[in-house]
Amino acid sequence: MVKNAELADIFANIARILKIKDENVFKIRAYERVAATLENLPMEAETLYRLDKLNEIPGVGEAIAQKIGELVETGRLEYYEKLKKSIPEGVFELLNVPDIGPRKAKLFYEELNITSVKELEEAALQHKLQNLPGMGVKAEKNILRGIELYKRREQRTLLGAALPIAEEIVGEFKPLGEVDRISIAGSIRRRRDTIGDIDILIASKNPEKIMNKFIHLSQVKEVLAEGLTKSAILTHQDIQVDLRVVAPDSFGAALLYFTGSQAHNVHLREIAVRMGLKINEYGVFQVKDDKKIAGEEEEEIYRILELPYIMPELREDRGEFEAAQNKTLPNLVEISDIKGDFHIHTIDSDGINTIEEMAVAARQRGYQYIAITDHSQSLHIAGGLDEQRLLEQIKKIEQVNQKIDGITVLKGIEVDIKPDGTLDTPDKVLQKLDIVIAAIHSGLRQERKKLTERLKKAMENPLVDIIAHPTGRIIGYREAYDVDIQEIIQIAARTNTVLEINASLERMDLNDIYTRSAKEQGVLLSIGSDAHQISTLDNMYYGITIARRGWLEKENLLNTLPLDKIKSILKKK
Numbered sequence: 169m170v171k172n173a174e175l176a177d178i179f180a181n182i183a184r185i186l187k188i189k190d191e192n193v194f195k196i197r198a199y200e201r202v203a204a205t206l207e208n209l210p211m212e213a214e215t216l217y218r219l220d221k222l223n224e225i226p227g228v229g230e231a232i233a234q235k236i237g238e239l240v241e242t243g244r245l246e247y248y249e250k251l252k253k254s255i256p257e258g259v260f261e262l263l264n265v266p267d268i269g270p271r272k273a274k275l276f277y278e279e280l281n282i283t284s285v286k287e288l289e290e291a292a293l294q295h296k297l298q299n300l301p302g303m304g305v306k307a308e309k310n311i312l313r314g315i316e317l318y319k320r321r322e323q324r325t326l327l328g329a330a331l332p333i334a335e336e337i338v339g340e341f342k343p344l345g346e347v348d349r350i351s352i353a354g355s356i357r358r359r360r361d362t363i364g365d366i367d368i369l370i371a372s373k374n375p376e377k378i379m380n381k382f383i384h385l386s387q388v389k390e391v392l393a394e395g396l397t398k399s400a401i402l403t404h405q406d407i408q409v410d411l412r413v414v415a416p417d418s419f420g421a422a423l424l425y426f427t428g429s430q431a432h433n434v435h436l437r438e439i440a441v442r443m444g445l446k447i448n449e450y451g452v453f454q455v456k457d458d459k460k461i462a463g464e465e466e467e468e469i470y471r472i473l474e475l476p477y478i479m480p481e482l483r484e485d486r487g488e489f490e491a492a493q494n495k496t497l498p499n500l501v502e503i504s505d506i507k508g509d510f511h512i513h514t515i516d517s518d519g520i521n522t523i524e525e526m527a528v529a530a531r532q533r534g535y536q537y538i539a540i541t542d543h544s545q546s547l548h549i550a551g552g553l554d555e556q557r558l559l560e561q562i563k564k565i566e567q568v569n570q571k572i573d574g575i576t577v578l579k580g581i582e583v584d585i586k587p588d589g590t591l592d593t594p595d596k597v598l599q600k601l602d603i604v605i606a607a608i609h610s611g612l613r614q615e616r617k618k619l620t621e622r623l624k625k626a627m628e629n630p631l632v633d634i635i636a637h638p639t640g641r642i643i644g645y646r647e648a649y650d651v652d653i654q655e656i657i658q659i660a661a662r663t664n665t666v667l668e669i670n671a672s673l674e675r676m677d678l679n680d681i682y683t684r685s686a687k688e689q690g691v692l693l694s695i696g697s698d699a700h701q702i703s704t705l706d707n708m709y710y711g712i713t714i715a716r717r718g719w720l721e722k723e724n725l726l727n728t729l730p731l732d733k734i735k736s737i738l739k740k741k
């Protein structure tokens with residue numbers, strides 16, 4: 169079966185190559201559009217092909233339908249293969265570097281014959297890029313920074329990409345009789361926003377059988393290491409998975425050990441030593457006679473060390489031991505505490521679903537309310553709403569509220585903060601809305617003082633309720649913009665502005681550390697899924713992972729509150 173995502177990738181790549189080759193823009197757009205459509209299609213294109221219904225997919229004409237057919241039937245596309253050969257593979261790789269689009273890739277290739285990221289880095293270090301047309305010293309520096317990000321991204325994977333794979337693998341093992349217990353471990357269990365590799369732990373008395381299954385899983389692209397207690401594979405997405413098999417009476421100790429973090433483990437061992445105990449991945453032992461006194465359960469190990477259970481998300485040695493000893497560990501917020509979503513796009517700007525579709529889907533998720541927050545007019549490329557269209561949307565929301573029960577749709581906007589700190593939509597229009605979230609989308613390279621002032625000005629506007637994705641990072645593609653985030657947090661506290669934890673997988677912004685800092689300074693936070701379609705409403709879960717790593721309790725989050733409370737909080741500002 170050819171998956172829609174694979175088809176989408178191929179068509180997106182075709183568009184990129186055509187761009188490098190300076191081909192007709194309409195042709196390029198057609199491929200881009202089909203790629204985007206396929207990614208969000210609720211049905212497999214292959215099924216539609218078999219039913220002879222490909223033409224029902226928006227944007228799929230004769231030529232593209234034929235290509236999908238060829239891919240389904242033969243697993244390859246001659247046109248694409250030929251196209252790929254027409255430019256060196258390395259030129260294609262350049263497109264993975266932030267800031268390099270097809271235009272620059274073409275420039276570097278044609279002017280300097282650069283055909284790999286490595287050659288690009290060398291050329292930049294030798295200052296060969298700065299004199300090219302449209303480049304300069306700053307642009308060259310940006311490319312070097314982009315290469316650093318690219319290298320880092322190659323090494324770490326987004327939690328949102330890794331966790332589903334880890335859960336899928338766990339799901340394959342669970343039904344096996346030989347599996348006594350199974351758990352995800354490592355940074356993924358601690359829910360770090362990026363992970364180096366996936367760690368899985370199994371308790372079993374028959375490791376042979378387990379390992380044999382592991383190396384033959386359908387997810388395996390390559391077996392990296394094979395043993396009785398530890399094996400490692402590479403998935404098709406090039407993510408490493410380490411599997412360890414332990415005896416059932418050591419499961420808790422091994423889980424604790426392989427969940428880490430290393431810093432947490434080191435601290436635990438110190439506590440053990442002071443009590444005349446020794447702790448390792450097999451259990452807890454008395455030093456005096458080497459007697460094993462615990463190992464099967466994590467809880468039991470913490471108890472012996474006179475500690476309450478510490479949630480995996482807190483195990484970073486960032487004060488969790490002190491809090492445990494003082495009995496001030498947070499009662500971490502859970503996904504079931506969430507009553508609504510404050511960051512949702514619709515088809516009115518760059519989303520895929522209508523207001524009503526999003527509202528119904530949110531209701532299915534048990535929410536009491538959502539805010540529709542489409543882009544504002546500065547974001548032309550995202551179909552941002554000008555005054556007129558915003559007023560029309562307000563009417564549409566009122567109609568939806570009349571039509572459907574069980575959920576309230578709040579009128580909102582994701583308003584753009586202009587480089588001078590003013591908003592791109594007049595106050596008199598914003599006043600008609602229930603909620604305003606403000607964000608920076610352009611002019612990201614302003615210097616620190618200016619950017620901080622810019623956000624400050626927005627936060628001082630009493631109409632601005634929430635600052636969306638406050639640091640602007642896109643993991644692996646763009647670093648946080650240069651703002652004084654601690655100052656932003658202080659201003660948020662002073663102005664009663666809520667800071668968003670943006671839950672889209674590659675943003676995860678605020679991150680865990682800033683989230684905790686905001687909590688400590690009395691700032692209220694909210695999680696926004698930033699959903700552009702129904703399915704990404706579920707990214708709320710990833711926002712919760714940040715909230716938990718940021719020590720948040722239920723009351724630190726705006727969207728755990730009932731609607732009437734929210735209304736009074738929004739009014740207060």
Ligand code: DGT
Nearest residue numbers: 354355356363364365367425426427428429430433
């Ligand atoms: P990652 O994969 O880079 O995102 O981070 P982790 O934390 O998953 O690290 P990983 O996969 O190397 O190892 C999993 C856990 O095993 C780690 O959190 C703690 C434990 N561990 C691994 N190697 C060592 C070690 O050399 N010393 C100690 N104390 N613990 C280790």
Ligand code: CA
Nearest residue numbers: 354355365367
């Ligand atoms: Ca790991």
Ligand code: CA
Nearest residue numbers: 365366367410
């Ligand atoms: Ca590992």
